[in-house]
Every structure is written in structure tokens, then in C-alpha cells.
Amino acid sequence: MFEAAELGRKVDKAAFAAAMPELRLGLLEAQRRAREAGVPVVILIAGVSGAGKGQVVNRLLEWLDSRGVQVQAYWDETDEELQRPRWWRYWRTLPPAGSVGVLFGAWYTPVLLDQIAGRADAQALAAEITRIVDTERTLVRAGVLVLKFWCHLPEKEQAKRIKERRKDPESHWRMAPETVRYANHYKDFVRVGTQVLRETDTGDAPWYLIEATDRRYRDLTIGRTLLKALQARLDAPPAPEHLQTSHAPVLPDAPSARVTVLDHVDLDSRLERDDYRQEMDHWQAEVNRLTWKAFRARRPCVALFEGWDAAGKGGAIRRLIQSMDARLYTVVPIAAPTDEERAHHYLWRFWRHIPRDGYCALFDRSWYGRVLVERVEGFAAPVEWARAYHEINDFEAQLAEHGVVITKFWLHIDKEEQLQRFKAREQTPYKQHKITPDDWRNRDRWDDYKAAVNEMVVRTSTEYAPWEIVPANDKHLARVTVLKTFARRLKDALDD
């Protein structure tokens, strides 16, 4: 595929200069429009060594208004990055709405180097490509404009440049040791590059192959391509049908009368006071022991709590953390997003809070809001929440692959029990702050929520992150169940 970039195309100085005014004015205008429209733009620059990726980025910074551009190199991984799932570093550096992110290599560099160095086999490569295609589609469907440029040089030209640059004591060749080591593995690089480019060249996020031998041709072509892509995106924002998954999601037909997983929960069981104390003592000690063990084993842990209003999420979390050392966990309450969070993909705010190795994050509500409240209240369009199941499964898969122990709780009560608790809250002074008009409104949509919960449990119960439906009409039983489940998940993960 790279022959198309070995045609010897050139742009002379005069032609380059003549093209400048229109191009620069156009880029600034397009950037302004993207800012106003709140479109995040990802420009990914990759390619063979010596092709001048750094020069390209400098040129873009010269042409665009640098106040709206963030450049990201991905050299040395910090230990905060190493101690989290691999894509954490990419998620945290994605540009917010209206900004341009220029990314060097990004998620492609490790894939290429792993292949060339023989560290990953064909299966690993296939898995990684699936993840890339998936994630890029996730971004594009959320409105991100993703442009990928691959700068190519013929073998002889590269050899010449490497020789020249090695002579230059201030060149960056010594800076990224691994890149240097494989810089002149030209044939390997091109072979792996061909495969990766082909398989990740999707309609959502296409590759642009750039002939990089002549600098002016390279820069002008990238500039013009960028301009055209920006204009196309801004002139015709994706219509809802373009944002759809190619296969219509299987939407459940109004299931209010249907039997769901929730109808099989035994809500009548009770735990007597004495048994409760005994069980609590036992499982709290277990959780304490196991969280320390996880800390020493450097296994991170994510537990999330969803459930009906007044089902006792807060109380269950409080009982759980009583048993843990306060230095080992964070409680992450999920309320309305901040404006920085709103300027990103909805998963971005959760990626932010992924714990480091050895620590726990407890989410009081979670990313499942997308398929619960946002679905039922219409804050997310059907195409948006319909594709969220897949996005969430992939997100959790990435956590699990990194070694995160995931526990997901749905605290289940029935409608009658909820009514009793709402009334009790209204009558207890120190509980009044817990009941709001929203709670009563949500209650009116019980059946819609029930359908959403059912679909959520069915679609997102995976072997690596199963749902635990906790019978919560009896608070004692609910709390013990939470502790017990949490402890068992840790026990299994730690081979305890």
C-alpha cells in the first residue's frame, strides 16, 4: 500500500508560499468554527522514523491558533500510567470539545513496536486492532473528528536521513531509545505498518497516507487534507442516522408487563439481629484482611453501587468502608458532571477515577447512568444509550485485563418498600436531606426503570464483571450480602 507514497511528488518554494494565505486563513476559520460548534478534533501523526513528524506538528502549531491546540507525545510512561489500564493515558489526554489534540503515534506506536520486537503474537495484534477500531468508533460516534496521518519515506531516503541525523548531537535520536533501536528495521516496520493501517482504516477514522520525502509537499498536503476534513465535518454535522450503529440495536418492546430478572429476586428473606452482628464481624474482618492483601499484591479494585432510590446504597457503602483502611480507598460519588467532564466523552469522567494498583475505588452510582437515568429521562438518544452497552463492556474488559477486580451491585427493593422508606425519610429529621422531588418523580417511572435495569443486567453481566443483584428489602441482609460478595470477588482474584 505504500507504493502510493513513493511517487516523488514535490512542491517548490514559490508554489508553497502562494498557497499559504488561503490555507492559513482557512485553517484558522475552520478552527474557530470547530471551537464554536464544540467539536473535539484528534490529529494523529504516525509514520516511519525520519519522516519529520516533529516538523509536521510544529507546522500545524504555526498554522493553527496554538491556544486551542494540545500536543501529546507518549514517550516514557509514568508510574501513575503504568499502574493503570493501558488506555488510561490516552483517555486522560483526549482533547475536550472545541479543542484540537495533536497526538504523536498514540495508541499505534506500542502496537507496532511490540510486533517488530516480537513481544506480541498475531493473536495479541488482532485483539489490539479490535480495541483500536472499537475505541476510535466510540470517539467518532460521540462527535470527535479523528484524522490519522501516516508519513512515509522510501527505504533509501530513510537510511540517508538516519545517517544525517545521527551526526547531529542535538537530534532527538537518543531520546526515545526503543524507537531508535528499530528505526532502521525498515522492512519490518513497513510490513507491520501495512497490516495495521489496512485493518484500522475504517470509514469512521480513515488513514491519510502522506508522501514525506519533500517537506513542502508533505506539509501542504497535510494542511489541505486537514482543512478539507474540518470543513466537511462542520458543513455537514453527522445526522442522527450516521451516528447509528450499523445494525439497529435490539430494543426491548415496552416490557412493563414482562417478567425480568428482578422478578426472580427473593425479597422476603430476613437476617436476624444476632446473626447480622456475627456475620458483619466476620465479613468486615475478611474485607480488611483481603484489601490489605490486594494492596500488597498490587491488585486494584473497583466496586460500583446502583439501585433504586432509598435502596440503601449509602448505608451499604458505609458498612463496607468501615472495614477498610481509609488510606486504601476512595469513594467516588457520581452526580451531575462538571463542565470539564461535559466537554468530553461520557466515559472520560470515569476513566479519571480509575484507581492505581493496590487501591480501591467505590463508585456511588456509575457509568451505568448512561443506560439508566439518561435512557429513561431521555438525556441520551436511543442510539447513544443503545451502543453504550458495548462501550461499557469494552471499558470494563480493559480494566479486567489490567487486573482490576470489578464488583457491580444492584440494590433491589420493591415498590412498596420504597414507599415506606420515602415516608420514613420525610419524618426523620436527619434523613430529610435524602428525599427530593426527583425521588418521587423517578418513582412514577418505576416500570421504565425496571425495563432498563433488566436490559442492563442482561447485556453487561460478563464473566469478568458480573452483576450482583442484592435483595435489599431487609437492610441487614443487603449489607452482609455486599460485604460477602465483595470479599469473595477479592478472594477469587487473589487465589486466597
Added chain:
Amino acid sequence: MFEAAELGRKVDKAAFAAAMPELRLGLLEAQRRAREAGVPVVILIAGVSGAGKGQVVNRLLEWLDSRGVQVQAYWDETDEELQRPRWWRYWRTLPPAGSVGVLFGAWYTPVLLDQIAGRADAQALAAEITRIVDTERTLVRAGVLVLKFWCHLPEKEQAKRIKERRKDPESHWRMAPETVRYANHYKDFVRVGTQVLRETDTGDAPWYLIEATDRRYRDLTIGRTLLKALQARLDAPPAPEHLQTSHAPVLPDAPSARVTVLDHVDLDSRLERDDYRQEMDHWQAEVNRLTWKAFRARRPCVALFEGWDAAGKGGAIRRLIQSMDARLYTVVPIAAPTDEERAHHYLWRFWRHIPRDGYCALFDRSWYGRVLVERVEGFAAPVEWARAYHEINDFEAQLAEHGVVITKFWLHIDKEEQLQRFKAREQTPYKQHKITPDDWRNRDRWDDYKAAVNEMVVRTSTEYAPWEIVPANDKHLARVTVLKTFARRLKDALDD
């Protein structure tokens, strides 16, 4: 001073239980009010080993609504933290408006351990205490409620507990090795603690000495103290006069007619085209070489750009970054703060962007907005901007102590030149986006801005972070001056 915490006070089980309803209701109510009033609360828990600091924190999480509480332990410094000024880790973990941050030891632990281990002398201790007092005052004056609890045990009681805990295989004693090493240096700890507590026990952020021998007494006392402090703060929010610096700031008398540092700038010099090209080539090469050298030497670098509207900040920054490898720097444009930024102290948003060792951050406008636009437009009260000079000097001192090379540019043009540029912008299509009604409004307040700039330069030109006033009527001269100054600051810092 610790005798007051060895009186053998106790609370029996019944009395503790009887006190609960009122205390818990009070705390929840106070927390709700603090959230509504947007008051950030810092609760710092320190004290001798074995006093049960972890238990205290768990208790607070049980009593408060844990959704509004963030616990911060400061164990292992990550490399991202090690590669930045020491207080970066504290700033980034401060609670936003309306939240409670519970901090273990925080900025006190390293001071105490450094003393006990003999790693720091009396002078270093004095410097650190000054920094602590300064920073706590900075926070308190910005509206943060800072409460510091010191949990004390008599020597015998500590010895007993350490013995017990060492027997417990799941205790955290093995977790923080340094704490363990000095756990039973009781006398040293008390000696150093006495000094540090006394010298940091300010009216702004007082210490509460807690007798920790009896757990119920300890927890109840802390709970009640916290409640009282919250109520006091919420019932009587600090009046403007309480927020004042104890000495009234020296406000300049309306200096519109006065001669300022800006009047001494020679704005008539010009740089001819040929000289310009030659100088640019030379200094761009120098900047390229020196930024790589700084990278290898792991020296970080901060450059900030302030100046009149249309003085050419953007152009100067563009010329500077053209000479640098795009992987080595970030441009940080300072516009209106996000809501997360608004929920913190005004310096928090700049601490966020402090670069890691070896990298550069270029600020397009900066923390000086506090004493420029916020002062002139009245967004900050006189007491607020008046104390900002000192806060900023201390902030920059912390950067400098860590090894950050700081360069500060004021791009200066005269009023006539600005008028010409405004008109030119209005007539050039690709520059129209750069001129807004705000620019014309600011222009009307030229003299007020001039007075503010003068005071800023006078008060914040330090040996570690001097201002460079760049004559910018001639753009060529301005750009070369910026490059040259930047290169020289690096050269000096690197002993090049």
C-alpha cells in the same frame, strides 16, 4: 504542651451512644450547609503512631455524608509528584468548594520525619514552617476552613499499642516503612512535634490537641470540635475585614499621571529585516539546543507571556515554539476558568499545569491575571489582589526551589501602536477573529492597567523570577528579544 492530653479522660459506652443522635444530625446538617455555601473544608489528622488516625478517619466517614468527603493519604510519592515542586501533590488534592478533604498528615509528615531522621537542619525546618504558615493562611483567606487535629498518646500507652499491633499480621505497620522506623522514637517525635505544633498554631488554622488514649473520648471530641467549628464558620462567614492582611497593603495612589517602569522602555528601536533573519536563525538554534539540554538535565521550564492586547504575545510564542521539539513543551492558554477551576483557590488551576522535570510549559496569560484584569475590572476585591503579590512570589519561589527555570515577559507597546494594530486587525480577514469589543473596552482603561502593570513588575520581580519588559512596537525586535531572553535564562540555569 502535650501534658494537656495526658489527663486520662474517658467516655463510657452509654454516654457515647447517647451523644450520637445529636452529633450525627448536627454534622450532616452542617455538611449540607457547607456544601450549599460552597465552603471547602480541610480536616488534617496527625499525631503519634498508634493513636488511631485511621480509626478517626473511618469514624468521620461514618458520620458525614461520604459522597462529599475525599480522603487523602500521602504515602508513596509517584514519579509524577517527585518530578514537580513538593507542594504540587497537596495542591492537586485540595477539596473543591463545598467538599470535605480529610488529609492524613499531609504537609506535616515530611517535616517531622526529616527532623527526626536528621535529614534537615534547623534552618530548613524554619523555612518549611514559614511555607506551611503562609500556605495555610493563603487557603484560609480564600475561604477554606482548615482544621488540624493532633492525636496524642502517653509514651507507655504508645509502647503497648505498638507491641500489640506488631503481632497483628494484617496491621498496616509494614506499609509505610519510614513511619514504622520512627514509630517508637517517641521522645524525638514529641520534641519535634511540640515545636512544629507551636509554630504552626496560628489563628487562621489552629491545632486541636486530642487525647487519644480512650477511643470514644477521642472520636467524640473530634466530632464535637468539628461540628462547632463548622457551625461557627457557617453562622458567621468571615467579614471582609477578617480577610484582610493584618497590615493594610500599600495601595498605590492613582498613578495615572505618574511615571512608571513602562515609561522607561525604548519603543523606538527597530530591527531590520536582514538582521532579524540572522538573529532569529541564531537564537532559534540556541533555544533548540538548550531545551534538549534542559530535557537531558531534567530541568523543567516555565515561561509566561503577559502584555497589552495586540502586543504580539501569540506571534512571539509561535516563534519560540518553532524552535522547540513539539514533544518537549505545552502551550497553556489561560481563558475563563472552568467550573472545576472556579471551585478552587485561584492558584490551583496553575499548579495543575506545572510541567514535569525536563519539559516546558508556556503560559499565554497567567496567574498575573489576578493583579491585572481581575484588579482593574474589579473581579477581585482590593484585599484579594493586594495579597496576591505575596502569594505569587511564594508560588514562584516553590517552583524555583524545585529547579524550574522561570521567565516572565511583559510585551509592551504604546497606545498609538495599539490603535494601529486594532485597525489593521479589523481590516485583515484572517485577523478579524482576534479583535473583540473587550479589546476596545480594555483600551479605555489604559491608565488603570498601566498602574497595575507597574505595581506588578515592582512587586514581583524577584531574583529567581524576574520580569523582562519587551519593547514590542517593532515585532521583529520583540520576537528576537523573547528568544534571546529565554535562551539566556536557560543558559544561566544550565551553566551552559
